[in-house]
Amino acid sequence: MIPVPKPRRAGYSYAYELRPVNLGLLPERDAEAVLNSWAGFLNALSSPAQFRIVEHFREAAVGEDVYELRHMRYFLLTAEPIEDALNAAGFGGVRVPPSEVPELRIVANRGRFAVDADGKFVRCYTMLRVPAGTAPGWLTDLYPYVHEVRMELEPLESGRDEVMKRLHFLEAVAEARAREGRPIDPEMQQEMEAVRAAADAIAAGREELFLARVLLAIRADDANALAEASRALRSRLRGAIDSPLFMTEPMCTGRGPEWALGRRLHMTTGALVGFFPFAGLDMIDPTPTAVVLGQNLLTGNAVLYDVYERENYNIAIFGQTGYGKSTLIKAWVSRLAEADPDAYIWVFDSIVSPEYALGPSGRYEGSFAELIGARVLDLSEPQGLNPYDVFETPAAASSFIADLAGIVEPDLRAELNLIQAGDVYELIDKAEGSLKKRLEAGLKPFENLWAARSDLYGRQVFVLSNIASSTVRDAAAYLVLAWIWRTVKKLPVRERKMIVVDEGWAFVETDPRTGKPYFPGAVGFVPEIARTGRHYNAAFIIATQRVSDMMSGPGRVVMESAATKIVLRQDSAAIDLLAGPLSLSPEEQRFILGARVGQGLLISPLGHVPFRNLLSKGELERFTTKPKEVSR
Ligand SMILES: Nc1ncnc2c1ncn2[C@@H]1O[C@H](COP(=O)(O)OP(=O)(O)O)[C@@H](O)[C@H]1O
Ligand SMILES: [Mg+2]
Structure with a gap:
């Protein structure tokens, strides 16, 4: 020695x-x-x-x-x-x-x-x-x-x-x-x-x-x-x-x-x-709330990712139907729910049929909602979504109501805006003449939305698919979103919040006949959540199979506000749209074009990583959709 x-x-x-x-x-x-x-x-x-x-x-x-x-x-x-x-x-x-x-x-x-x-x-x-x-x-x-x-x-x-x-x-x-x-x-x-x-x-x-x-x-x-x-x-x-x-x-x-x-x-x-030391092909956040996103296909190691460590907490997920968007969300969010038991989680379920609220057997038992301890709110049942409570200002409420009733005339909208009301019934009661008639007729299809009472819980899954009319469905979704957003702003900032919109195109969709959004109010609102969510410690997760909706208008803002993006399998038309904005290399484009179910590309400020969403047996049993839905 x-x-x-x-x-x-x-x-x-x-x-x-x-x-x-x-x-x-x-x-x-x-x-x-x-x-x-x-x-x-x-x-x-x-x-x-x-x-x-x-x-x-x-x-x-x-x-x-x-x-x-x-x-x-x-x-x-x-x-x-x-x-x-x-x-x-x-x-x-x-x-x-x-x-x-x-x-x-x-x-x-x-x-x-x-x-x-x-x-x-x-x-x-x-x-x-x-x-x-x-x-x-x-x-x-x-x-x-x-x-x-x-x-x-x-x-x-x-x-x-x-x-x-x-x-x-x-x-x-x-x-x-x-x-x-x-x-x-x-x-x-x-x-x-x-x-x-x-x-x-x-x-x-x-x-x-x-x-x-x-x-x-x-x-x-x-x-x-x-x-x-x-x-x-x-x-x-x-x-x-x-x-x-x-x-x-x-x-x-x-x-x-x-x-x-x-x-x-x-x-x-x-x-x-050349000695740059802080590099690696592994994507691993060392924080306690990082969750496994799957297996890194470059290194075989796990991808351990903490979305709350990014510059904003939004996640945009793209992928053709049936290639694993919803399954990824369920895995990600449930792991996060476990890592942070105090996190608030609100999920808008699939528009086709409930898959978060119900498990593969069609019951709450064995569902994603049960796993994270969430209540289920079926929005086709009478609710208490009072626009005057849900929106932050009476002006926002009356503007929303005017949109619902199809009132576009500036003078009628102004008249409506002047009426002081605490709920829709009082509004109709106080309205006069043609405005009253228009409100009565125009709001009839939406009555169910404010006919009863509703409670917002810390973890909740909202079911929209049982609402027959698409306009009522969109109104319900918008009201619930506004309700959540108002709640988020009131909660202590340190508490984590997560808003999940599976099949998010519905929120940014435009009416093909007019080329205008169904809800002009939502055009500013959804991007606002995406842009400002991090100030309230809120993450916004949106999944869509319609890439084109995310390339312009409110969808584009949402996409650009998402520090984390996941691209699952795409066809070549969608890849052409995504390649530029997401800086996809030719190799990555090929990977996405041929990606199997559950495989995707994670895109974050830390880099691009191809990965495979690895599920435990129990997770797969719980998260899978029934075969007839898989083909949709
Ligand atoms: N990571 C995965 N591992 C194994 N099977 C998967 C995985 N992701 C999805 N699947 C299967 O594929 C089906 C369709 O996936 P899903 O997430 O519903 O697709 P999407 O939401 O994109 O339409 C699921 O019900 C499940 O059976
Ligand atoms: Mg899905």
């Missing part, structure tokens, strides 16, 4: 946990922007920083099944606060106590390897040079093989001097060789060119110079497994890494004399851009 002199304390007082930006999952343009931000971030560093990417295991539930998931956690340690630079670069991150950053604890040093406090076998490698042929973000290729990647960066104030010194040295050697008539070897020639370019870039202020140390720790259950992992890593990084005997402990822990901590390399910003 080597004597370990006085431990060298790293002196990092600040630690941040960052979220990976999935470079490989982003459209090319976005990936470039991320790398530019990364370069800017590096250039702004004024004191040493340490990047630590550490393996982590957690459990995730899928219905009654439990999976063990492995994923990386991403940390940045610094000597100074660095929130502003992180935010400026768009990396975000939350501050954590430095002691919470996981650290290997070595208890025995065996030369080739060390043993940690958990009895695992550990070995540490230091990087000697940048491996040939690597693309930006290449470090992530190692994440499946390593326990930890650690990158220490020290910006060199004297960057230009250092580079010039190296350049002069190389030039002197070259000159000496030329004098002796010996050739300059190509590697040296290459380095001279690189150093000259670096000197120029540094002089021009485009780049900075760093001392960088990159360490890789592997960890296994026994010596054999460790040897195998070593071989795998070495063969990937042919000659670019080294693991000196007895150095695992100082290299793994960063404690020891300078010479024992691993190789330090001079690197410019340009060279370091």
